Amino acid sequence: MASLRIRIVGGSIGGLSAAALLRQDGHDVRIYERSAAGLAGRGAGLVSQRELFALLRAVGCEHVARIGVVAFERIYFDRDGGIAERHATPQTQISWDHLYRTLRAKVPDDGYVLDRAVRAVTQGPQGARLLFGDGGEEEADLVIGADGLGSVVRPVVTGGPAPNSYAGYVAWRGLYPEDRLPAEAALLRDRFAFYTMPRSHALGYLVPGPGGETTPGQRRYNWVWYRPVPAAALEATLTDAEGRPHPHSLAPGQVRAQAAAALRADAARLLPPPFAAVVVAEPQPFIQAIFDYEAPVMAAGHVALLGDAAFVARPHTAMGVAKAAGDAMALRRHLAEAPSVTDALALYSHERCAAGSAITAYGRRLGAALE
Known part of the structure; x- marks a missing residue:
């Protein structure tokens, strides 16, 4: 697929994973992160999972x-x-901090915009549009919502309110x-x-x-x-x-x-x-x-969800980062192989909804005694 103008909402590990991979494929990628100071220092430890190893291998940082x-x-x-x-x-x-800094180094400073909150996303037949809290707007061929369980991108994919x-x-x-x-x-x-x-x-x-x-x-x-x-x-x-x-x-x-x-x-x-x-x-x-949340679909038109924006897995699973890494790699693969953005996102949604449902169900089983 030709180079796409891709904009990512949310600059945590999921958004950075997608950005690092898609930049390698020649796409014009920019992340918008609402926090003013960045996210360094917000994480503790995480368990290495197969998907995380594969992601780091793909971006040349498996040693992390x-x-x-x-x-x-x-x-x-x-x-x-x-x-x-x-x-x-x-x-x-x-x-988590070392992983975050490693992936952040894969995205140039002009591709990671801090203190720029996206308030909503809209779309039409040819692409999507980001609407910023400061009143600005920007067009994109593809918008990726990697903005967590409070996602502002989620409603445009699900077609309406989608509370946790x-x-x-x-x-x-x-x-x-x-x-x-x-x-x-x-x-x-x-x-x-x-x-x-x-x-x-x-x-x-x-x-x-x-x-x-x-x-x-x-x-x-x-x-x-x-x-x-x-x-x-x-x-x-x-x-x-x-x-x-x-x-x-x-x-x-x-x-x-x-x-x-x-x-x-x-x-x-x-x-x-x-x-x-x-x-x-x-x-x-x-x-x-x-919280729990399962999106009925992970993409619609020119907008996709990734990580907790789509499926909120309880922390007992220790698979949140691995799930986001798996989403990012699947999205990259389908964009490289499908004839159009919409075809790629349909395939991505079908594949990763199954994975997300399995992980969230596992988390509910692990947490059932606490409810």
Whole structure:
């Protein structure tokens, strides 16, 4: 297919993956990211999956997926902090930040526009149009919505409102330097640890440092505590320290002091001592509400969805980045092989809807006990 004018809404790993691949094929690609400062520093660790290896190989950076922190075994705590089970199942966590920076380096600065929010997308028989929050407009042969679960591109593909469905629980999170890991939590080092209770569970593991550091002492500890929150209480839970409600999550520093104090008190009361210690030691906990969404189609006309804009997989799957990488590679392949953009997107939608449905169903099964 001849060179296309491709515009991508959303500059996280999914959007960067598509941009890096499509630029290699000679297309005119530009990303529009609504954040003013970029997304570096927003991620922790992620599990290397087959699709991610394939993506990095395709862009000449396969080594990135091999630099990580190895958890040599999985342990399951009892209530008193004893190890009830242990399994020798090594798993490597690679750095989200290092992956982001690697892919960002594949896109020139003039192809990655910060602080430019897209408010809507429209389309006609020959192409699509981006409508920006500042009143500007731009034409494209293809628009890719890689703008996550709050996607503004999703409605033009699905044909109408397409809200996410709240799953009934949230993930409280913490991430801090390894040297701040409390002494009571020393046995958490180099292990993937779990504690399960009715409608709730906690897990934690080491991840690379913000620059991809894997040397002991330079890594970070990442913990997650899944807890039920009734739908009626979700808005209050996601209201920040300045009284502003947020639709999906609160970032570090946004959680109200009273809510953070209640979290620490609950941790001391409910969690085994090692997990209670790591939660209490987090100065700025943050929170992510858990949602489900499955798009009926992933493309229409000259507009395509990618990653969480199309299928929101629960984090238990550890497959969100891999799913986005698989989407990007499939889209590239169909654009290279099909006779037209619309033909390519129809094939892409058919292939990746099946993959997305399987992953989201898997996530619902894993999270069913928490609902």
